[in-house]
Amino acid sequence: MKTERLIYLPLGGAGEIGMNCYVYGYGPADRERLIVVDLGVTFPDMDTTPGVDLIMADIAWLEARVDRIEAIFITHAHEDHIGALGHLWPKLRAPVYARRFTATIGRLKFEEHGHPRDAIKTVGARPETVEAGPFRVQFVPVSHSVPESSALVIDTPAGRIVHSGDFKLDPAPIVGEPWDPDAFAAIAAERPVKALMCDSTNVFSLHPGRSESTLGGPLRELIGNARGMVVATTFASNVARLKTLAEAARASDRSICLLGRAMRRMVSAALESGVLTDFPPTISPEQAQEIPRGNLMLLVTGSQGERRAAAAQLSRGKYLGMEVKEGDLFLFSSKTIPGNEREVGKIMNALSEKGVRLQDDAGGLYHVSGHANRPDLVTVHTTLKPKILIPMHGEHRHLREHAEIGAASGIVSGIVTNGTMVDLTGDAIKLAEHIEAGRTYLDGSVLIGAYDGVVRDRIRMALNGHVMVTLLMDEADEPLGDAWVEVMGLPKRGRSGAELAEQLEAELADFLDRSGAKIMRDDDKLEEGLRRAVRQVAVEEIGKKPEVTVVISRLQDE
């Protein structure tokens, strides 16, 4: 009887774009040997995660099985794939495999966290193979918007899996390897593909994707026609774009100055790892100030409106001595990720107030996506001919659309979301188990669970304000003076025109007068009564139910 099984369990990235973390296992049920693919982050927002610094997958399931983890594979150096590595690696301590550029970025993170650099192993492209328990894993170069992105070929005793990573079909990506249809055909020819786990980001884009190399001409023209200083922003990790922008700048006699930590870091990692060989020389902000504005281009971080990045700083005023002025050109060689529109808009308007000419992606003239569009996905399906298709890297609607496309081509296609473990041993996608797949927040320096209530309390204070009541009780369980009210985040005066805090204190005094010894002796009842009184007055006065914290101090030693 065959008892081994092949399992797939996404912990992040399947039902969202971000926070990628996928687990594969092979072996007897509940004793499978495991590999982890990617450990990414997603970014917080005020609506759901105020004050949080980073969001990553909850890896409690992996932690409980840490002795079964053979290895961690990182497909590429985007934060949604590698961003949690430094934070979570100590909980897993398995060897990490990545290609050179990705490994370089990973080691920078490890240094910051004080983890051993040599826990990250550099792997060459296929046919180089990593043996990890029952898995044999190869990195297949794909084109994407960061150097050395890879798909993984994962061979198991139950069959071959292709994990696409993030990719596009770019025949001329400027930096890094082009999409190689023959290499992918060879993968399927060598051994039939049992399952394809596939990027779904652009499944709603109906036209074939466009090559990075189409941008050079328009960018040269745009920058060539500019008179003042040119400032361009894009993702720092898009090294190909940086190169294209820099070359366009050079073509019109502009010196290049990199602004923003990530920008300098990525360029030097790209040079160090050898993926970038002929980047024009750059100058420092100090040197830049000596150069006529018409001979200068700044490459800056902050294309998504990040408040502390260089683009936002420049929109507000001077940054490292540099300043944008009327007649300058500010180019967003980027697409605004849904949810970031307001912040990006703020920067654009602030620049507009300074008289700066704005240029966005102009519908594709100055930016192309790094992900495969719908026809490109179909090409990959057709090339790899997988028995099973499991879409990943998408919100639920992306996964569903992608699965429908697969099913329409006769591929067994299914939606497998975070926390769903499926058994792929047979020819179908068989539900194995549901795992509690939550999120972990980096909050300041502490990792907390998404359901710990910490963030919920913050949201409540932000929506409702906070009233603090202090009450002193003497040895005879009588109030010593009146209850004291402090108010934070609420209007000073309400409907009656009197001060809210005073109105509240008056009502609390009434409540204490009315209440008998039974309530006075009981902290819970007293607290509940005080809270209710506060909320009632607040609703009457200001139409809001605030959060209430009651502190009762009793003088006697009970």
Added chain:
Amino acid sequence: MKTERLIYLPLGGAGEIGMNCYVYGYGPADRERLIVVDLGVTFPDMDTTPGVDLIMADIAWLEARVDRIEAIFITHAHEDHIGALGHLWPKLRAPVYARRFTATIGRLKFEEHGHPRDAIKTVGARPETVEAGPFRVQFVPVSHSVPESSALVIDTPAGRIVHSGDFKLDPAPIVGEPWDPDAFAAIAAERPVKALMCDSTNVFSLHPGRSESTLGGPLRELIGNARGMVVATTFASNVARLKTLAEAARASDRSICLLGRAMRRMVSAALESGVLTDFPPTISPEQAQEIPRGNLMLLVTGSQGERRAAAAQLSRGKYLGMEVKEGDLFLFSSKTIPGNEREVGKIMNALSEKGVRLQDDAGGLYHVSGHANRPDLVTVHTTLKPKILIPMHGEHRHLREHAEIGAASGIVSGIVTNGTMVDLTGDAIKLAEHIEAGRTYLDGSVLIGAYDGVVRDRIRMALNGHVMVTLLMDEADEPLGDAWVEVMGLPKRGRSGAELAEQLEAELADFLDRSGAKIMRDDDKLEEGLRRAVRQVAVEEIGKKPEVTVVISRLQDE
């Protein structure tokens, strides 16, 4: 000597899309008679205005000159033009003029607020004229996405002004009047246009706008091909769209059920005011439950992802007995306003999880904008031939782009943002004065100023958490017991593994031990010391600097 002057002062809407409020004045400087055009709202968000209900222009400047206000004119019934009328009218108490549909909506608001219905006067279209002090004002029908939208012709002794309101050039808007080029040409022929204040929303849309009537065919086909229930959402005030959707439903034998208060309210206001004459009969949610799903279409509120609207409720589960199911079609006949992407995405994903087929605007097939695109704006400039162009209804970058277009045609064009008063008596745009133009928040039932600090404190609590310290001091100015710490919105445990509250209390005890009588007697110093100690421990333990409230209770009566 001529001392009269003509002034223009936007208080909202010039530098943002929303919260429209424009003031015109004519007379001797600082004694001008005034009219107000529109009193709109904009909507809060968690990033900048958590817990706030509505945002409107700060009309303190008008309040201080209330005896000089002749009238309020409302161009159309969108909330960003009429939404603040009920809230702010008591501060102005001037007569309100609007066309019939707008007046109907305005009176509904007045009823809710208990204001006199007859303060709102219904005005017919031009040539009907309202005399308001030195102003003679006419409502000129324009096509837009709500019935009876109007531009205003404002005649003053210093010349004729055209205030465009929101508009598009639609020759066949389904409901309401089409764009009438002859009527606009006649306005300019009758008396030269001194100044045009013009909608800038779609200045970045390069193609001519499309007519509402182009949607009928695609919608009939889409809805005709649907098998299960069809749910469609759009702005309730887009009565033409509701009609097109309803007619498409009738064409495929579907009964129509309106879900959401605004949806029912708008349809009945449109019928009552006579702008809608042949809307198909609708059924109640109770009746809808008796009808086969294939014979049903729901028209629902919530196209922008509003959490309490019908679309969001349906995405979460049953709403008024109705429920979406696998095989149903959910149509967003709308465009997501920048900033609402996350909330709309949540609804789409929740519907996708239920197996519902999603259809968005498909790049214009099922939705058209209600605003004039760039070539349409040029058409209006050319038709009206204004001496002066002042763009409005736009963020700064929209105003700038629009002003550049005007300038390129030789029109005197300028950017006039909220709080900037300009003198238009001559042939130029002359800066007259800068006004403090803030925002007023409706917070619960109270109007508060944007700079009152209330919202700032809420944001701080949301980002940093809140620590409350309570300390009892005895008659001899010695601490009675230890300081007490309550924590809200912070991790329970930090770096050391111990409870944060206990760590904080231990440090506060140390601080109190160390501190001499000079500090103990001084509430300010004591509070500052306690606050600093809390922050220091918090940074060490959890890497955050919380908000701190200190309550010191002294037992003696001083």
